[in-house]
Amino acid sequence: MTHKTVTSLVCCGCSCLCDDIDAVIDEDRVVETANACRWGAARFLGLKKFSSGLPRARCRSSRRCLHDKQWKDLPLGEAISLCRDHLFFARRVVAYGLGQMSSEALWILMQGLRDWETLWIPSDGPMLEAFVEAYKRQAPALTHLECVRNQADLVVFWGANPLRSTPRLLSRYGLFPRGRFTERGAEDRKAWTVDIQATEMGRVTELATIPSDHEKACVEALRRAHAGGPMEVPAGLSAKPWATLLKDVEKSRYRVFFFGRGPLYHEHGPAVLEELALWVSELRASAPTFLVPILCDFNSMGFLQIFLSCGGSANPKWRLQGDLRRWEPRPGDVLLALSGDCFWFLTEDQKNAVRQHHIPVLALSAYETTTTAHADVVLAVGLQGLDVSGQAARLDGMTLFAEKLWADAAASDEAVIRKLFDPHAEIGNPCAPRP
Amino acid sequence: MRAKTLIFQSGTVFDPVTGCEGSTRDIAVCGDRIVALEHVSDVDEIVDASGMLVTAAAVDCAAHVAFPGVWALRAAGLFPDGEVLVRRYAERGFGHVHESWATLFDCGTVQAEWARMPGPDISVGLGLPLYDLTTWMEAQDAATAHTALEHLWATLGTHGCYLPEPRLRFRDDVYKHREKSAQELVPFFLEACRGVPGPIVLPARSLLREDLEVLAPGIHVQRAALLTEQGAACPFSVLADAIGFGMSADLGLAWPEKAVELTWVPPDDVSGGRLWDVGSFLLLKASPVPEKDFRDEEEAARFLAKGLPEGWAFSCRQANLALVQDWEGLIRAVLEVWGVREWFLATRAQAARALGFSDRGHLAPGARANVALYREPEEDTAAGWAKALSRCERLYVGGREIFDGRRGLLVPPSPRDRCVGTAPEGFRAELFAPFLDGMSLRPETLRRLAPRAGEP
Numbered sequence: 058m059t060h061k062t063v064t065s066l067v068c069c070g071c072s073c074l075c076d077d078i079d080a081v082i083d084e085d086r087v088v089e090t091a092n093a094c095r096w097g098a099a100r101f102l103g104l105k106k107f108s109s110g111l112p113r114a115r116c117r118s119s120r121r122c123l124h125d126k127q128w129k130d131l132p133l134g135e136a137i138s139l140c141r142d143h144l145f146f147a148r149r150v151v152a153y154g155l156g157q158m159s160s161e162a163l164w165i166l167m168q169g170l171r172d173w174e175t176l177w178i179p180s181d182g183p184m185l186e187a188f189v190e191a192y193k194r195q196a197p198a199l200t201h202l203e204c205v206r207n208q209a210d211l212v213v214f215w216g217a218n219p220l221r222s223t224p225r226l227l228s229r230y231g232l233f234p235r236g237r238f239t240e241r242g243a244e245d246r247k248a249w250t251v252d253i254q255a256t257e258m259g260r261v262t263e264l265a266t267i268p269s270d271h272e273k274a275c276v277e278a279l280r281r282a283h284a285g286g287p288m289e290v291p292a293g294l295s296a297k298p299w300a301t302l303l304k305d306v307e308k309s310r311y312r313v314f315f316f317g318r319g320p321l322y323h324e325h326g327p328a329v330l331e332e333l334a335l336w337v338s339e340l341r342a343s344a345p346t347f348l349v350p351i352l353c354d355f356n357s358m359g360f361l362q363i364f365l366s367c368g369g370s371a372n373p374k375w376r377l378q379g380d381l382r383r384w385e386p387r388p389g390d391v392l393l394a395l396s397g398d399c400f401w402f403l404t405e406d407q408k409n410a411v412r413q414h415h416i417p418v419l420a421l422s423a424y425e426t427t428t429t430a431h432a433d434v435v436l437a438v439g440l441q442g443l444d445v446s447g448q449a450a451r452l453d454g455m456t457l458f459a460e461k462l463w464a465d466a467a468a469s470d471e472a473v474i475r476k477l478f479d480p481h482a483e484i485g486n487p488c489a490p491r492p
Numbered sequence: 493m494r495a496k497t498l499i500f501q502s503g504t505v506f507d508p509v510t511g512c513e514g515s516t517r518d519i520a521v522c523g524d525r526i527v528a529l530e531h532v533s534d535v536d537e538i539v540d541a542s543g544m545l546v547t548a549a550a551v552d553c554a555a556h557v558a559f560p561g562v563w564a565l566r567a568a569g570l571f572p573d574g575e576v577l578v579r580r581y582a583e584r585g586f587g588h589v590h591e592s593w594a595t596l597f598d599c600g601t602v603q604a605e606w607a608r609m610p611g612p613d614i615s616v617g618l619g620l621p622l623y624d625l626t627t628w629m630e631a632q633d634a635a636t637a638h639t640a641l642e643h644l645w646a647t648l649g650t651h652g653c654y655l656p657e658p659r660l661r662f663r664d665d666v667y668k669h670r671e672k673s674a675q676e677l678v679p680f681f682l683e684a685c686r687g688v689p690g691p692i693v694l695p696a697r698s699l700l701r702e703d704l705e706v707l708a709p710g711i712h713v714q715r716a717a718l719l720t721e722q723g724a725a726c727p728f729s730v731l732a733d734a735i736g737f738g739m740s741a742d743l744g745l746a747w748p749e750k751a752v753e754l755t756w757v758p759p760d761d762v763s764g765g766r767l768w769d770v771g772s773f774l775l776l777k778a779s780p781v782p783e784k785d786f787r788d789e790e791e792a793a794r795f796l797a798k799g800l801p802e803g804w805a806f807s808c809r810q811a812n813l814a815l816v817q818d819w820e821g822l823i824r825a826v827l828e829v830w831g832v833r834e835w836f837l838a839t840r841a842q843a844a845r846a847l848g849f850s851d852r853g854h855l856a857p858g859a860r861a862n863v864a865l866y867r868e869p870e871e872d873t874a875a876g877w878a879k880a881l882s883r884c885e886r887l888y889v890g891g892r893e894i895f896d897g898r899r900g901l902l903v904p905p906s907p908r909d910r911c912v913g914t915a916p917e918g919f920r921a922e923l924f925a926p927f928l929d930g931m932s933l934r935p936e937t938l939r940r941l942a943p944r945a946g947e948p
Binding site: 065075188189192207234236311341344347361363369371450454456458460 | 562568576598664759763769770931933935937
């Protein structure tokens, strides 16, 4: 057995994009990782995210679904050609997922679809849509995770549980690490979590729980109190934790509010974000104060950057939609499930509509998912940072390059998307992704 | 494979550097370089340039196009998308854009954004808070600092250096005793940067009167016309006197259009606008450009006349020249103050020189073949020239046509060909330690960023 250690790998397990993963490789598989969280380790070791120890099934080959619900394996080029045929007849493309693709692939995809009516539904869509809307009206300041690490003496996790969504955010950037000007790490920082329920975050930060329908009112109360008014929290809530939170906010010199997707599970979530963005903008009059979204997929921020850079907001044929469940399937739609498991989230009505309207489902995926099981065509691609290389943007917008581990070439999402729009493009000679 | 050769035939060449100011000449290109006509034997393509002005492509020497956080401005509808900006640059005949800065951890973001914007050549300055040099500064070890900076520049593929301010300050009082003035820091910094290609750039707003003595040689002041405003730390007249010391600058004229400008503000002066913390003492601020027109500024107009013969370049107070929508109006306004010759110098040769590029901004043999063709003006007036120069008919970058007035942007050169920078021969991670002090990043990550960022 020949073991080899490789260092400083970039982990595409979540939007932290940790670049300090060390791994022990035994010929063609990773057998051990260092510095990775459980999620990251599961990705490198080929295991399930939530049930470590169980292998996660990979898409072994590209294939199409026959009429009798049997699968037929196809060479990748043929499968792409089949997808191209489906797209040719599309009246509208519904692109779902997107946050688990490389930036290169996303850019080619957007170039290819620029003249197509397209509904973009990123898997982090609720967060992205809400932030885009909030930025239209408010001007909360932004910062880098490196600056958070170096400067922040107050971090607030609003509706976020990074231990579940971005596990190393606390240990690498937000709470525990020692930075240039936070030399004692967590001792130099006050930390708060605001959530609708008690979570594990209560062990490492102060915790303020709040009913979901009172979130906006609480932010308003904090704003008013900060402006000099009395602390008037909604009836039934104790004012004490909010007064303490406000006191910590006012004492601090560099504040970072991390906003999670929690509030966005409720209809009033965007209003909470808007109110918080407004307060953050006001707070900076007394000290630098920042608002940072906690995105989950490793390249959700890359999607947003490229979407906006490619004129996504101005393109009359494109629409960014946050919630997949608002999609109303209609004849002429083609569903492009791009590294996202949309069938896991679709309602029964939506699934029925997909069947009823004979909407082709084209799945590009590294893993077997509910969606690949329902797809008409499956395009198997390699895993970013393991089988294939590519760029991605961290949750603070910083671009990193995740280099592949294996010399043999699996098909990258970039090559597949390029070939989808350019039949003459080369996709190399990809081996089947490893089991 | 033999390099492609083409000749721009019978064009009216306007290139003050070679002394051509309206004479009919042929310009030859071999591969990505201008060559002497007599050295061309086999010609692959002849471009009929009769009735056209043939000039070197323009250079935007002080641009903010792909800065970190630009996505938030785009989300707010305050900044055009990349395609609009690149198309405007091409339509105006710009063959090179210098992104003023990218910090160590933004370098990949900036270069990746530019890689998605096919068009002009690009160069990116390295934004460097001087805190990063304190280890060597305290040891007075300029030689090691020089080696580390050189290695960093080469690794990241950056060109020149950008200091948000020429001093070292800290936001927290507890570190105040470690602060250093420009007088203490800059001589060491200049020594450490000796021989490194590209300019050392300072934003005009961060200048203090007392800084000038140590700054003058080898420093480029970005958007100097900003100093005409009240409240600037350094009086305008003082800066004007510094011209003689070898300081160069770009003018940064304000044009009254809806747009944003990027400035650096101290952490306690953060009202209005949109802010980013990019790791410096100062915060980056994007705010709407005040409704003012440089033509109303008597002092600025006088300054123009003084700076141009001294080699100053042209830029715009808006974050980049592509943001200006009424480009024809701007050229016309400028030409009413200067002559046509000065326009060409300030937007080409002197802009390139400010960036340390001897091979751009002119059409002499050996120059990079960045060539712009315009229709000849119908009348020899400011309005006539402005009309002609506001609309490029054909633009070549590195000898390849990237824009045609009728067909729009054409297949661009690969981004790698457009980036300035050379990968270092060996990677020395240990040299990066002081730069990464306190950061989460590993040196290996920096190595991965730049060589890849240029790939299509």
